[in-house]
Amino acid sequence: MTNEQITDAAEVAAELRTVAADIFTDAADRLADTVARPLDAQVWATLEETGLARLTGSEDSGGSDAGWLEAAAVLGEAASAGVPLPLLEHDLLAGWLRDAAGPPASAEAPTGSPADAAGSTPAISTAAEAVATGRPVTVPWLPAAASVVVLDSSGERPQVYEIAASDLVFDERTSVSGEPQAVVVLPTGVAGAVEVSAEVADEFRYRGALGRAVQMAGAGEAISQLCVEHVTTRVQFGRPIGKFQAVQQLVTDVASEAALTRTIVDRAVLTVAEHGMQDARSRFFIAAAKACAGGAAETIVRNAHQIHGAIGTTLEHSLQRRTRPVMGWRREFGSTAEWETRIEELVLDGDADLWELVTA
Structure with a gap:
């Protein structure tokens, strides 16, 4: 992308961040104080109507033809508000895989039915x-x-196919954050896969x-x-607890780690927008962003709960709506250690110039 295109994006x-913040603030007010965090069909219907559910898809496929800058703005706002939504899975992964594979070679993939305020699927x-x-x-x-939408990498050549959820036998579970998930054995070597x-x-x-x-950057902030x-509002021994030096240190560490995560994540998103996902610079900053966010998560979550005390662990408090997802996200799509190793590999294998990356 050119500088002008980056500026426009x-x-x-x-x-989009402003629009999304309004939608997710209203959605957060409706969240039930329960361990489970199911999908809010009403907010998903709103995202569909506003085009935010499938931002990065082509206009021909019903998307908005947006890029990572726009998608990251909406994705981060949802995480910041503590609203559980499959934006990453639906748009940036499933939708992208479907587009990358092209028209299906097998039977038409299921599309489900539109959501509405009554709570249909x-x-x-x-x-x-x-x-x-x-x-x-x-x-x-x-x-x-x-x-x-399944990426089948079990064979010599990776393949992509789409299968209806109703055609799968799975063990439904709840993630650390309370979002629905399932353990399933996915078919491999499917006839008609692309x-x-x-x-x-x-x-x-x-x-x-x-x-x-x-998502971790949004939740961390x-x-x-x-x-x-x-x-600043909790008073103990006659003054706000923020006046105590030990508490100030905890808050400072949270703010520092959140700011560090935001900085490297924004750099990664911008680099991907400028150079594409296949560029060595993009790969380096993605690896750095995931490793940094995962490392920061431990300090942010631990200190935040120490600062809030028992109230922060209750279902009625909004803190756990952010900390629980963060602890789950840090382990998905590669652990912190795995991405730190990947950074080393990118540099030692010659795919990325460390000095250029650090000083650019």
Whole structure:
């Protein structure tokens, strides 16, 4: 993308962030104080109507032809508000895989039925990778999805196919954050599956990692804000607890880690927007963003709950709506250690110039 295109996209992203914040603030007010965090069909219907549910898809496929800058703005706002939504899975993974594979070679994929305020089944898709025949995988949002777009990397050449959720036998579970997920053995070597390049399979993992990093950055900033609000309003021994030096240190560490995560995540998103996902610079910053966000999550979550005390662990408090997802996201699409190793590999294998990356 040119500088002018980047500027235009950034302006659109800022507008989308405002729109999304209004939608997600209203949705957060409706969240039930329960461990489980199911999909809100009403807010999903709103996202469908406004075009935010499928931002990055082509206009021909019903999308808005947006890029990572715009998608990250909406994805981050949802995480910041603590509203559970399959935006990453539906748009940036399942929708992208479907577009990358082209027209299906097999039967028409199921699309589900439109969501409405009454709570009918939303027409969402989720995505997953089958790395070996017969190996169970955890698929996020599967119980709420109409279909799964599968990246089958178990054979010599990766393939993509779509299967109706109703055609799968799965063990429904709840994630750490309370969102619906399921353990399932996905079919491999499916007749009619579309062959894709190894680059597509590799990009799937990088897209998932960047999406999770964006979500952790959004949630981290919201957690930091909650900590500041709590220490300025909670009075103990005749003064706000924020006056105590030990508490100030905890808050400072949360704010520092949240700011660090935001900085590297924004750099990764911008680099992808400028150079594309296949560029070595983009891969480096995605790896750095996921590793940084995962490392920061431990400090942010631990300190935030120490600052809030027992109240922060209750279902009625909004803190756990951010901290629980963060602890789940940090393990998905590669652990912190795995992405730190990937950074080393990118540099030592010669795909990225460390000095140029650090000083650029």
